[in-house]
Amino acid sequence: MTKILVVCIIKSVPIEVLNVKINLTKIKRTSGQTHQFSFEQNLEPLLVEGESIPFLKPVTVKISLTNTGGKLLHVTGTINARVKLVCGRCLSDFEQEINIDFEENFIPSSEVTDDQVERLEDEELTMVKGEELDLTEKVIENITLALPMKIICNEECKGMCQECGVNLNEQSCSCKRLDVDPRLQVLEKLLKS
Numbered sequence: 256m257t258k259i260l261v262v263c264i265i266k267s268v269p270i271e272v273l274n275v276k277i278n279l280t281k282i283k284r285t286s287g288q289t290h291q292f293s294f295e296q297n298l299e300p301l302l303v304e305g306e307s308i309p310f311l312k313p314v315t316v317k318i319s320l321t322n323t324g325g326k327l328l329h330v331t332g333t334i335n336a337r338v339k340l341v342c343g344r345c346l347s348d349f350e351q352e353i354n355i356d357f358e359e360n361f362i363p364s365s366e367v368t369d370d371q372v373e374r375l376e377d378e379e380l381t382m383v384k385g386e387e388l389d390l391t392e393k394v395i396e397n398i399t400l401a402l403p404m405k406i407i408c409n410e411e412c413k414g415m416c417q418e419c420g421v422n423l424n425e426q427s428c429s430c431k432r433l434d435v436d437p438r439l440q441v442l443e444k445l446l447k448s
């Protein structure tokens with residue numbers, strides 16, 4: 256009897272670090288024109304308040320960059336991502352699609368006068384140094400801001416049984432649950448003691 260040994264080599268897909276960078280050399284010379292850019296990358300999980308949030312497909316970023324003819328570079332963009340979240344009530348995984356529009360204005364550092372530097376933030380302008388516009392941080396910031404405050408799989412999610420731990424969306428249990436106002440529960444405890 257011969258044994259056949261099958262060796263599977265699983266090629267690991269390298270995960271890139273988000274890299275949304277645009278070279279400005281030509282753009283600075285094309286006053287009044289708009290340029291389109293498109294990025295699609297596999298990203299490392301986001302870290303939000305100690306929780307790791309993985310992406311389920313490459314993140315797509317589309318950028319329109321206009322040299323306004325003045326000193327400004329006006330950016331509008333869209334981001335599309337799909338992340339895996341964990342429901343805060345029933346602890347099951349669910350997927351969430353994220354679609355965001357964003358807008359930013361940039362000014363080359365060569366155009367900024369000394370007394371203007373302090374006013375940039377009030378005018379919602381970001382200064383760009385050199386010939387490269389790096390939008391990486393802005394993209395990550397926008398994705399993080401788009402995550403829901405309260406992460407639940409569904410408004411109607413019934414959560415987990417506090418007693419036996421079953422997912423009450425999938426099955427019921429015979430534990431006694433008192434759906435009472437927590438203030439009344441405190442009162443009940445006091446009465447029992």
Ligand SMILES: [Zn+2]
Nearest residue numbers: 342345408412
């Ligand atoms: Zn849930």
Ligand SMILES: [Zn+2]
Nearest residue numbers: 416419428430
């Ligand atoms: Zn139960």
